[in-house]
Amino acid sequence: MPSDIPSQHKALVLEAVGTDLQVQTLPTPQADTGSVVVRVIAAGVLSYQREVYGGQRTYAFPMPLVGGFSAIARVAAVGPDATVLQPRQLVFVDCFIRARDDPSARYLTAIHEGGSEGSKKLMRDVWRNGTFAEYYKAPLENCIPLDEARLCQGLGYSAEDLMYLCYLLVPFGGFRDIKLEPGETVVVCPATGGFGGAGVQVAVAMGARVIAMGRNEKELARLKEHVKRGTPSASVETVKITGDETADTAALQAFGTIDAVLDLSPPDAINSTHLKSAILALRQGGRCSLMGFAKDFVPIWKVISDDITMKGKLMYSREDMLLFVKMLERGLFPTGTDFVDVKTFALEDWKDAFDEAAEYIGIGRHVMITP
Structure with missing residues (x-):
C-alpha cells in the first residue's frame, strides 16, 4: 500500500x-x-x-x-x-x-x-x-x-x-428493464419520495413524458417546478393519489395513452391502491416495472386481456451504471440546485x-x- x-x-x-x-x-x-x-x-x-x-x-x-x-x-x-x-x-x-x-x-x-x-x-x-x-x-x-x-x-x-447518482440509478434500472423509449408516457408512482422524484428526472432525461403521482399536492407542485426550471422543455403532469381507485384511474386516463409504469412504493404504502389505478390506465401491451412494496395490486383481467408486461427489478446492472454516467457526461441533466x-x-x-x-x-x- x-x-x-x-x-x-x-x-x-x-x-x-x-x-x-x-x-x-x-x-x-x-x-x-x-x-x-x-x-x-x-x-x-x-x-x-x-x-x-x-x-x-x-x-x-x-x-x-x-x-x-x-x-x-x-x-x-x-x-x-x-x-x-x-x-x-x-x-x-x-x-x-x-x-x-x-x-x-x-x-x-x-x-x-x-x-x-x-x-x-x-x-x-x-x-x-x-x-x-x-x-x-x-x-x-x-x-x-x-x-x-x-x-x-x-x-x-x-x-x-x-x-x-445513488438515487437516480435505481429508477434508471427500472426504466431500462422495461425498455422505456423517448416520446413514451410513463407514470412514476409515488413520485414525491427520494427515488420517485429522481425517477421523474431520469424519465425526462430519457425523453419521456411523465405523469407523477403522489398524495402531497404541495410536493407535486414543487416537483413539477423543479423539473421545469432545470429542463424547460420537459413534459411533466401530476395526479394526486386520492385512494379512490376508479377516480385515480380516470385522472390518469385523462392524459391519453400511457405506455409504462414505474412503481417505487415504500413499505408504508403497501396497501395503497395507486399502483392498481396506474396499471388499469395502461394501454394494451403496456409495461410495468415493480421496484417497491405494493401488494394486492394486480387487476388480473386487465393484465391478461391487454397483454400487460409486469417485471420485478432489484436495483440496476453495471451496464446501467456505465450508460447512465455517459448520459450525465453528455449534459442530459441540469446542474446546480436545478439538479x-x-x-x-x-x-x-x-x-x-x-x-x-x-x-x-x-x-x-x-x-x-x-x-
Missing part, C-alpha cells in the same frame, strides 16, 4: 441494532486482487437509514458493521488486476454487491445481507462494511470511473452533487444526518456524510 495512505482511519461503527453508532479508529483496509481502496469524499444517507440501524426495519446483517450506502470517492490504491482504475481517479462506489460466480447472490452492503446463503456468506466474510468511513474497500467492479474534467470542470458538478440541493454532515454528526435525511426528501434533495 502506498505510504500516503494511513495505517488507521476513522469509521462509523454499529455494534448492535438499536444502539448508537460510534466513531472508531480502525486499521485501514488494503487493496488485493479484485478490490479497490478509496478515500471517501461523500457517502449518501438513505431517508430510512436510522430505521435500518435502529431496528424499525428488520433487516438482517452481521455486526459489528461500518454503516454506509453508495459513495463518491477517490481511488487510493488498486489491486494487481485493475486495468482502468488509477490512484486519485474520481469514482462512484456502488453499494449493490453481486457475487461473481452466482448472479442470484445480491445484497446492499451495510444495509442488508440479502436472501441467499451466498449473499449472507459474502456479507459476513468479505464485503461487510460500508462507506461511513474515511477509507473503504470495494469490489473492483463496483467502482465506476467518472470523467472529472468533463463533469466537474466542464459541467460544474461538485463531488457532492454527483452523490445524487440537486445537498446537505452534508461530518461522521461525528451522524444522528443529525440521519434525522435530516428522514425529513429532507423528494426531488433534488439529498443528505450525505463527508468523512
